[in-house]
Amino acid sequence: LSVKGKGASQFGDTIKVFHRNYPTDMFTNVTPSVLSKLGENLHKKQCNPLNLIRQRIADFFYKHYVTRAGNPIFSIYDNISPVVTLEQNFDSLLVPKDHVSRSLSDSYYINMEYMLRAHTSAHQSDLIKSGLDSFLVIGDVYRRDAIDSTHYPVFHQAEGVRLFNQFQLFSDVRDPTDLKLFENGVKTDDKQADLTFDATKLLEFSLKKTLQDLTVFLFGQDLEMKWVEAYFPFTHPSWELEIKYQGQWMEMLGCGIMEQKILKDAGAGDKVGWAFGLGLERLAMKLYSIPDIRLFWSNDIGFTSQFDVDDAATPVTYKPVSNFPHCINDISFWVPEGFQSNDFYDLVRTVGGDLIEQVNHTDDFIHPKTNRRSHCYRIMYRHMEKTLTQAEVNDLHQRISEMAKSTLGVEIR
Ligand code: FA5
Ligand code: MG
Numbered sequence: 001l002s003v004k005g006k007g008a009s010q011f012g013d014t015i016k017v018f019h020r021n022y023p024t025d026m027f028t029n030v031t032p033s034v035l036s037k038l039g040e041n042l043h044k045k046q047c048n049p050l051n052l053i054r055q056r057i058a059d060f061f062y063k064h065y066v067t068r069a070g071n072p073i074f075s076i077y078d079n080i081s082p083v084v085t086l087e088q089n090f091d092s093l094l095v096p097k098d099h100v101s102r103s104l105s106d107s108y109y110i111n112m113e114y115m116l117r118a119h120t121s122a123h124q125s126d127l128i129k130s131g132l133d134s135f136l137v138i139g140d141v142y143r144r145d146a147i148d149s150t151h152y153p154v155f156h157q158a159e160g161v162r163l164f165n166q167f168q169l170f171s172d173v174r175d176p177t178d179l180k181l182f183e184n185g186v187k188t189d190d191k192q193a194d195l196t197f198d199a200t201k202l203l204e205f206s207l208k209k210t211l212q213d214l215t216v217f218l219f220g221q222d223l224e225m226k227w228v229e230a231y232f233p234f235t236h237p238s239w240e241l242e243i244k245y246q247g248q249w250m251e252m253l254g255c256g257i258m259e260q261k262i263l264k265d266a267g268a269g270d271k272v273g274w275a276f277g278l279g280l281e282r283l284a285m286k287l288y289s290i291p292d293i294r295l296f297w298s299n300d301i302g303f304t305s306q307f308d309v310d311d312a313a314t315p316v317t318y319k320p321v322s323n324f325p326h327c328i329n330d331i332s333f334w335v336p337e338g339f340q341s342n343d344f345y346d347l348v349r350t351v352g353g354d355l356i357e358q359v360n361h362t363d364d365f366i367h368p369k370t371n372r373r374s375h376c377y378r379i380m381y382r383h384m385e386k387t388l389t390q391a392e393v394n395d396l397h398q399r400i401s402e403m404a405k406s407t408l409g410v411e412i413r
Helices: 049-064 120-129 197-219 260-265 280-288 293-297 301-307 341-355 390-408
Strands: 014-017 020-023 075-077 083-085 114-116 134-142 154-164 225-232 235-245 248-258 272-279 327-335 356-366 373-381
Touching: 049 134, 049 154, 049 197, 049 280, 049 301, 120 134, 120 154, 120 260, 120 272, 154 197, 154 280, 197 225, 197 235, 197 248, 197 272, 197 280, 225 248, 235 280, 248 260, 248 280, 260 272, 272 280, 280 293, 327 390, 341 356, 341 373, 341 390, 373 390
Parallel strands: 075 134
Antiparallel strands: 014 020, 083 114, 134 154, 154 272, 225 235, 235 248, 248 272, 327 373, 356 373
């Protein structure tokens, strides 16, 4: 196993993903455990809460956004392969060449050309190029990330894009004669250089109204939420929506006014638009009171039977089968030059699978004399459906430490 981007040895010269062989290279850092999630499509799976959420979102857009002839405005794509090019995931979205999200420690690469999409935004440009104005993309996305109850290396997003021409954007304005979409201006915190202030404000209003209406549709009126300013390379201005979940603010989605260059490059430079990307697990956790993101992957009938409903609008409140105790073990080691915490998180997940509830980086220090760096991690083990024995945990912990020694070059202290 290698999680550092030199996975060629682990897989040989090629990796097979969905019946296609890809040559491995210096970028290759996908792991067998992450590849095993491809094609699971939880958002299409019977009795999975993500499937219910997907249907609810589709209902909302089909019901509330229709043309005068009664046809839905948004078309929905929930079947696009998560294998994308770096061009799709990054370049088409103006992500700078040196942006952190491109690093081997943040994304899963098949090789220098292909990766597992890190967000559903990867499909924006292609779908606009194909002539669409309003669409949703729903699917699985992959990220090397921290491990806790709201983060998992595979999760699901719903992307929404809506484009407007001049007539459509200003259709509700009483006297639109003086209003324009474009100007030759300067970029400020409030707007892009080539969009007018009027167009920007109307887009912001339309975007926030759509997302607020969606949250009211899903959660009802008395949900605590707030808009926070944000930054994305592909939108400006940008926002995130947070909602209160178990007493804490939890980020649900990112959104903003689409960078005009993306539309130009995709052949839709005469239109303006907004886009959003929301996390389905986060929505589902809130909606069904699901306490841990790993539960979405459970095939345990105690879990799935609770989401066995004919109508996706049926209210469901998850009742934990029971809460089994967790075991905590610490591990500390000297790390080599260039060591990344995400390499260790991946390794822990690869060895421990869903028995890993959480990994915290608890200490980081540099030896004053030798200048060597030491990291300490606290690993919380918990089985969702039974009590783990200390022997089982020790065995796992031992395997994690062996694997860290042999593949990450750390020295256990
Ligand atoms: C994005 O992925 C942007 N593509 C969103 C976007 C689309 C912005 C279009 C502007 C226009 P972000 O990394 O914040 O942004 O992720 C979006 C949402 O995915 C988060 O708000 C959260 O709900 C969910 N999410 C992110 N990381 C994880 C994770 N590791 N586990 C579960 N959910 C996650
Ligand atoms: Mg975010």
